[in-house]
Amino acid sequence: MILLTHIQFFLASIGRSTLELLASIGRVAIFAGVTVGHIVRPPFYAKELGQQLLRIGYFSLPVVGLTALFTGGALALQIFAGGSRFNAESVVPQIVAIGITRELGPVLGGLMVAGRVASSIAAEIGTMRVTEQIDALTTLSTNPMKYLVVPRVVAATIALPVLVLIGDIIGIMGGYLVGVARLDFNSATYLQNTADFLQSGDVTSGLIKAAVFGFILSLMGCYNGYNSGRGAQGVGQATTNAVVAASVLILASNYLLTELLFPA
């Protein structure tokens, strides 16, 4: 009898968690749908969009640049060490280029920006929720989705591909610097090999991924902030949830996008 109760309790808890998960997915999907609906309908807040482009795009440049630089350098060292096992050290420029543009540039760039931006969006909008600033916007005839959410989501979706493109260049530079300074590659040959090997599809696929990651991370920041619980604890929880959800979704969608863009 007791065993049966335990099993029932266990199954009920699984059921509850599953229902809660599905409800959350539904809520996020509705939030995303409403956001996209507002993107295409006026009024548009160009000034807010400009400010967000500056905050999300321009001010993330150092983070993305440094991440790309060190990743490119480390990648060159690893490929050289791995390649030397079967006398293929010469592939360093090509593999660094493809690794950075297709995968590491967008994914690491996305994750770094998620840490920096999704958290700050969630904290800002969460605080606005807790201090009734969102209600105040509504009473002043301003739709908070249009005024707060749309500029952030559009700015991140535009800024991420630009950031990743710059990150790609810096990442390849990182590989080049290590290749030439540490691994005795000829400078001109390294650059020539990179340029000859790289195809436009390698870069554009990374930029498409970056746009999707930008949308995801800003949406997660906005969603969690907008639905923040009460008090400092509520805002703290919203910030954590935003970063965790954005990071996991970036990694999951990266796999799906890779399947779509480069089917086996």
Added chain:
Amino acid sequence: MSDIPKISLRGVHKSFGSKHVLAGVDLDIPAGESMVIIGGSGTGKSVLLKCILGIMKPDAGEILIDGMPAGKDRDAFLARFGMLFQGGALFDSLPVWRNVAFRLLHEGKSKAEAREVAIEKLRRVGLKAEVADLFPAELSGGMQKRVGLARAIAAKPEIIFFDEPTTGLDPIMSGVINELIREIVVEMGATAMTITHDMSSVRAIADKVAMIHDGKVQWTGPIGAIETSGDPYMDQFLHGRAEGPIEAVR
């Protein structure tokens, strides 16, 4: 004066899960009157304001403004209201003058014109023009309330809501804010609805008082009648007694 009340609430219900916050609120507020709604914390006073503004949707009941339900044009509907929020709810990212002129700027008024109106409204609430370029975080609690008040009246609304206008202020500043609210409401001829549990606010601001408890209006009457209402809820609240029909959580 027309017989149709400015704000009319009929059987307004609102629940959160199993908690019935509003359980059939009926209330009329005539045009140009200042109604103060009192009641303990968590009795649904703020929810009532949010239902009238459409920030929350009531589960049942009717809310009429000038005898009409809120139309589809939300912007036009909300343009008739001004609201002073409990904590001020000033936008941290904007300087004071942009906070005050927020609606005007979004209605397309020029920057210079909107700034001029903002400074005039700031003067009206007793703040100097220099405050206009400060950010809300640089102001004291009392100054933030004044800025909130200036924002609430900037677009000359017909109806003004005050949500706990004196919470967090010292008694002297509370008196100043109460006086300002009274003056401004009379001067503008606006209909005012204030929610508070501060009896000094009630005495300074109200023409009429409504007492909310258990999600319903328990008593309503003119300010002069609160001492002699004979209503056990009103009496307990007025004299701050622990014993009575309102259960105190100890």
